[in-house]
Amino acid sequence: MNVLYNEYSAILTFFAVAFLISLIILILSYILNPQQSDQEKVSAYECGFNPFDDARATFDVRFYLVAILFLIFDLEVSFLFPWSLVLGQLPSFGFWSMVAFLAILTLGFIYEWKKGALEWE
Amino acid sequence: MTSTTLFWIFSIISLISACMVVSLSNAVYSVLFLIVVFCNTASILLLLGAEFLSFLFLIVYVGAIAVLFLFVVMMLNVKIDGVKINYSTIFLIGILISLILLIQIWTALQLDIEAYDNIGVPLSQNNFPTIISWIQENELPSNTESIGLILYTSYSLVFIMCAFILLLAMIGSIVLTMNQRSGVKTQQITLQLYRNQNKVVRFIDLRKN
Numbered sequence: 001m002n003v004l005y006n007e008y009s010a011i012l013t014f015f016a017v018a019f020l021i022s023l024i025i026l027i028l029s030y031i032l033n034p035q036q037s038d039q040e041k042v043s044a045y046e047c048g049f050n051p052f053d054d055a056r057a058t059f060d061v062r063f064y065l066v067a068i069l070f071l072i073f074d075l076e077v078s079f080l081f082p083w084s085l086v087l088g089q090l091p092s093f094g095f096w097s098m099v100a101f102l103a104i105l106t107l108g109f110i111y112e113w114k115k116g117a118l119e120w121e
Numbered sequence: 122m123t124s125t126t127l128f129w130i131f132s133i134i135s136l137i138s139a140c141m142v143v144s145l146s147n148a149v150y151s152v153l154f155l156i157v158v159f160c161n162t163a164s165i166l167l168l169l170g171a172e173f174l175s176f177l178f179l180i181v182y183v184g185a186i187a188v189l190f191l192f193v194v195m196m197l198n199v200k201i202d203g204v205k206i207n208y209s210t211i212f213l214i215g216i217l218i219s220l221i222l223l224i225q226i227w228t229a230l231q232l233d234i235e236a237y238d239n240i241g242v243p244l245s246q247n248n249f250p251t252i253i254s255w256i257q258e259n260e261l262p263s264n265t266e267s268i269g270l271i272l273y274t275s276y277s278l279v280f281i282m283c284a285f286i287l288l289l290a291m292i293g294s295i296v297l298t299m300n301q302r303s304g305v306k307t308q309q310i311t312l313q314l315y316r317n318q319n320k321v322v323r324f325i326d327l328r329k330n
Contacts, residue, residue, distance in 0.1 A: 061298045064192045068294040071185040072287050082269030094273035104284040108291040117295045
């Protein structure tokens with residue numbers, strides 16, 4: 001056993017309660033509701049006219065680019081987190097290795113900025 | 122509820138969801154089940170005491186990589202389904218890859234249990250340490266701190282290599298997906314602000330001509 005679990009047991013309890021409540025609501029609404037199936041109920045709702053296209057259309061690749069760039073900076077920030085926690089105990093070499101890390105990624109950021117990858121035309 | 126019970130619950134849910142990922146025909150549903158697998162694996166890491174890795178798993182995999190997978194699925198043409206794949210050709214390769222993975226996991230597990238023996242933490246019958254070692258809890262740095270203490274000094278080379286890999290991913294994704302469309306009308310704020318009424322508005326006397 002680990003002492004760590006005591007701190008997270010509250011979160012686990014919350015998860016269990018949320019799961020139970022959502023399950024109860026789902027089952028009750030399924031049981032208590034009068035079930036009358038209709039073709040119009042399951043069809044896609046469009047305002048006034050019949051739907052003329054599928055909702056799963058292929059979309060622009062730029063959403064993908066934004067997600068990848070977000071992922072990279074997300075990782076950069078998560079590398080910063082343990083560094084900031086132990087900065088007082090690290091030798092100066094540890095400090096400068098993080099500076100080098102940030103410098104390399106800043107090069108990429110400058111490239112991205114100049115290329116206009118973040119701009120939405 | 123002991124940690125072993127929780128471990129069983131999380132691992133069973135993640136195994137079932139992993140089977141659902143590969144067996145469902147709708148790709149969007151498989152990505153959603155993949156998110157369930159990631160969440161349960163993060164909980165198992167939390168049970169092991171790897172706090173930082175667990176939350177990193179949640180942030181990176183659930184927050185970003187699952188979104189990327191959804192984008193990829195949306196970009197593919199998902200309307201074509203019901204394609205029959207001839208499973209007999211990929212069956213052998215699948216067995217080979219899973220055998221290699223099984224051997225790797227097995228060796229890693231053996232190493233872990235030996236390491237517990239070396240520390241001197243007594244093992245229970247099912248090879249899990251059952252006592253709280255209070256010296257470890259009070260004196261030794263936490264999981265996040267111990268990662269921080271070695272990552273930036275002992276493993277600084279790996280750390281810098283990681284920066285280069287991230288740089289490569291950044292530049293590669295920009296090069297692959299950027300397409301400058303020509304003739305797109307955009308708002309240029311500096312030009313708008315520089316625009317002066319003396320240069321733009323002219324009075325023309327129509328009577329004279």
